[in-house]
Amino acid sequence: MRIAIVVLFMLTAWSMKLANQSTAAQGASTKKPNFLIAFADDWGRFASIYASIDRYPELQRLVRTPNFDRIAARGVLFRSAFVSAPSCTPCRSALLSGQHFWRTGRGAILQGAVWDPAIPSFPHLLKDAGYCIGETFKVWSPGTPGDAPFGGGKFAFEKTGGRFNQFSESVTKDLRAGGDVQAFKKKIVDLAVANFDEFLQRRPAEQPFCYWFGPTNVHRKWVRGSGKELWGYEPDDFQGKLPPFLPDVPEVREDLADYFGEIAAWDMALGGLLENLERAGELDSTWIVVSGDHGPPGFPHGKCNLYDFGASVSLAICGPGVSGGRVCDDLISLTDIAPTLLEASGIDRPESMTGMSLVALLQSHQSDRIEPQRDAVFIGRERHVESARADYSPYPQRAIRTHDFLYIVNFKPERWPLGDPYRLDGDNPPTDTEVAETTRVTLPDEDAGPTKAWMVSHRNDPRWKPYFERAYGKRPREELYDLRQDPYQMINVAADPQYAADRDRLEKRLMDELHRTGDPRVIDQGRYFENPPLSGPVK
Numbered sequence: 001m002r003i004a005i006v007v008l009f010m011l012t013a014w015s016m017k018l019a020n021q022s023t024a025a026q027g028a029s030t031k032k033p034n035f036l037i038a039f040a041d042d043w044g045r046f047a048s049i050y051a052s053i054d055r056y057p058e059l060q061r062l063v064r065t066p067n068f069d070r071i072a073a074r075g076v077l078f079r080s081a082f083v084s085a086p087s088c089t090p091c092r093s094a095l096l097s098g099q100h101f102w103r104t105g106r107g108a109i110l111q112g113a114v115w116d117p118a119i120p121s122f123p124h125l126l127k128d129a130g131y132c133i134g135e136t137f138k139v140w141s142p143g144t145p146g147d148a149p150f151g152g153g154k155f156a157f158e159k160t161g162g163r164f165n166q167f168s169e170s171v172t173k174d175l176r177a178g179g180d181v182q183a184f185k186k187k188i189v190d191l192a193v194a195n196f197d198e199f200l201q202r203r204p205a206e207q208p209f210c211y212w213f214g215p216t217n218v219h220r221k222w223v224r225g226s227g228k229e230l231w232g233y234e235p236d237d238f239q240g241k242l243p244p245f246l247p248d249v250p251e252v253r254e255d256l257a258d259y260f261g262e263i264a265a266w267d268m269a270l271g272g273l274l275e276n277l278e279r280a281g282e283l284d285s286t287w288i289v290v291s292g293d294h295g296p297p298g299f300p301h302g303k304c305n306l307y308d309f310g311a312s313v314s315l316a317i318c319g320p321g322v323s324g325g326r327v328c329d330d331l332i333s334l335t336d337i338a339p340t341l342l343e344a345s346g347i348d349r350p351e352s353m354t355g356m357s358l359v360a361l362l363q364s365h366q367s368d369r370i371e372p373q374r375d376a377v378f379i380g381r382e383r384h385v386e387s388a389r390a391d392y393s394p395y396p397q398r399a400i401r402t403h404d405f406l407y408i409v410n411f412k413p414e415r416w417p418l419g420d421p422y423r424l425d426g427d428n429p430p431t432d433t434e435v436a437e438t439t440r441v442t443l444p445d446e447d448a449g450p451t452k453a454w455m456v457s458h459r460n461d462p463r464w465k466p467y468f469e470r471a472y473g474k475r476p477r478e479e480l481y482d483l484r485q486d487p488y489q490m491i492n493v494a495a496d497p498q499y500a501a502d503r504d505r506l507e508k509r510l511m512d513e514l515h516r517t518g519d520p521r522v523i524d525q526g527r528y529f530e531n532p533p534l535s536g537p538v539k
Contacts, residue, residue, distance in 0.1 A: 032208040032345050033320055034286040035126070037337075038273060039095075039212065040266050041088065041138060041219040042303060043292030045081075045312045047072070053079055053327055056487060058241035062233070063260050067270040068316060071288055073325065075318025076362055081332040082377045082401060086294035086303055086310040087384045089113045091334065092140045095293075096121040096149040098338030098353035102380060102519040108529075109383040109394070112538040113143035120350040121149035122338040126210045129347050132203040135212040136195040137165060150212060157195040164192035167217040167265040168226035168258070181230060185268065193272035200280045208345070213273060218262045220297045220447045227257035231264050243309065243488050245301045247467050251454045259296055287319030287344060289337060298449035300471035304384050304418060306399040306408050307489045311379050317362060319344075326367045330374035331401065332358070354517055376402045378513050382521075382529050384445045393535050395445070396521055400510040406489055407506035408479040411521060418445040418472055443472055478503065 049069040051060035084094035085101040085108075093107030094100060097119050101107070106114040127133045134157050139150040147153050163170040167188060174184040192215060203209050227233035238253040246252055270290065277283040292313050296302040301309035315332065318324055321344075335355030342349045343357045361370050379401060383394040395418075396411040410417070421442055446452055459468040480494035480503050493499045511522065520528035528534060 034208050034282055035210040035341055036286050036288045037212045038270055038290045039214045040292040041216040042297045043218050044295035045314050046263055047314045064264050065267040067267045071290055071318050072316035075322045075324045077327050078315035078332050079327055079329045081313050081315035082311050083294050083313055083334050085381050087381055088293050089143050091293040095334045095337055098335050098355040100354050100517055111385050112533055115148035122341050123150045125347055132207040132209040134199040138214040138216050139212055157199045160191045160194040164188050165216045168223040171230055172223045189268050189272050192269050196273055197276050218266055220449050222258050222262050227261035231261040233257035233260055252451050255450045285320055289317050291315040297447035298452050304445045306379050306397055322362045323365050329368045330370055331377045333377045376400055394529055400506050404484055406481045410475050410477050413477045417475055419443040421472055
């Protein structure tokens with residue numbers, strides 16, 4: 001049933017045309033494939049095509065991503081894709097290097113990140129092999145040097161500006177002067193994708209290319225009410241469809257509607273990229289990889305959390321040689337992308353890469369669970385943002401996610417997972433406005449926004465206090481969730497004797513992987529991550 005629904009997408013005239021052209025192109029050319037990587041900030045795992053294959057599709061039925069859905073229908077849609085770390089810079093360090101984030105030195109943190117040039121990254125390897133490379137907007141940031149794993153800005157195409165990165169702000173500002181909302185949306189999208197058009201026109205025609213499109217519009221902050229005003233999302237339609245860790249109240253529903261509006265804008269830009277590829281005659285010879293760096297910002301369980309809401313992401317890949325119209329349920333890490341692109345281009349992978357190439361899986365004709373060895377992914381985090389406090393320390397976590405379980409180790413359970421809320425009830429607590437406008441007032445590892453402000457302002461309400469404590473309170477050293485019974489990871493069964501064997505097995509497998517890959521967190525009591533420059537004030 002799941003596959004039948006996805007195949008139905010392929011039966012559109014658009015998909016049939018692309019599939020036929022792609023087959024012809026494969027037989028007519030031996031040219032190395034091009035790569036278009038569209039990577040969204042804070043997108044998470046939200047796309048309308050997932051509604052047809054998810055066990056709990058309520059929110060997926062509301063989101064609208066027709067262009068991502070077409071890419072997924074033409075290629076392979078990944079049902080179980082995860083980041084290495086649910087934090088921008090560490091996730092991107094892992095993706096670009098093809099390694100667990102903890103193997104990337106100071107790339108393993110966000111604030112204070114510094115790229116180690118001795119670490120191979122796939123863009124540089126492709127360039128050295130004769131590829132023309134280019135990028136627009138965010139690749140690896142924040143960090144020093146900026147976008148270092150993709151050339152440090154030397155291959156940037158951004159002349160038409162970055163108004164798309166403040167999409168709702170840009171369109172709303174134009175609307176206040178009067179005009180048509182659809183025309184303004186198209187203008188902002190066209191400016192963004194014009195950068196790709198310039199790259200296509202300037203690159204040598206005989207060279208294969210690798211281009212990265214990384215807008216940040218889905219990252220906060222966006223205009224409140226823009227989901228309804230610009231995209232027609234009705235917040236009331238979200239009632240009764242929120243996951244149980246989010247308060248089902250008007251403020252949160254509106255916040256999600258606005259978030260879905262930015263996703264719709266991102267998807268509209270995807271459509272522009274596809275049009276440019278087709279116009280340039282390169283659509284049939286290009287691998288298209290579409291994903292994002294972690295879950296939603298400013299929502300409990302989201303960004304900076306190892307729960308699925310924070311660590312699972314959308315992923316679809318299509319291109320020449322990819323057997324399309326399939327759903328893959330193998331557990332995939334975004335560290336697998338780098339070795340995949342290298343193998344597809346005929347480049348030997350560095351021994352340092354811990355990711356596993358997806359090429360054989362992409363060329364397979366099977367669906368669901370395809371490669372038995374892909375039965376687990378490993379996730380973690382260290383420092384996210386900085387703090388002015390001299391005693392600031394990271395919140396170190398590692399996890400193993402299998403098909404049936406999520407097992408998390410919180411190495412320092414005495415610390416606060418998203419920042420110390422000590423100021424909330426002190427002598428000079430922040431106002432709700434302060435909480436809404438800045439992440440540096442309190443709970444700094446969660447982005448500011450209406451949901452966070454609402455939860456902070458209702459933290460002492462007996463009805464909502466459990467939501468606040470679940471999101472921001474201290475957590476035990478071990479968390480274990482039975483995904484078969486508890487898909488939203490609400491009930492920690494780590495101390496339940498019935499799960500003792502599962503807990504022990506998962507703990508051993510996680511620790512074995514950390515030791516095998518040299519994670520500094522399990523060496524010398526984690527001294528590497530516990531001392532400057534990996535912790536403490538950023539200098």
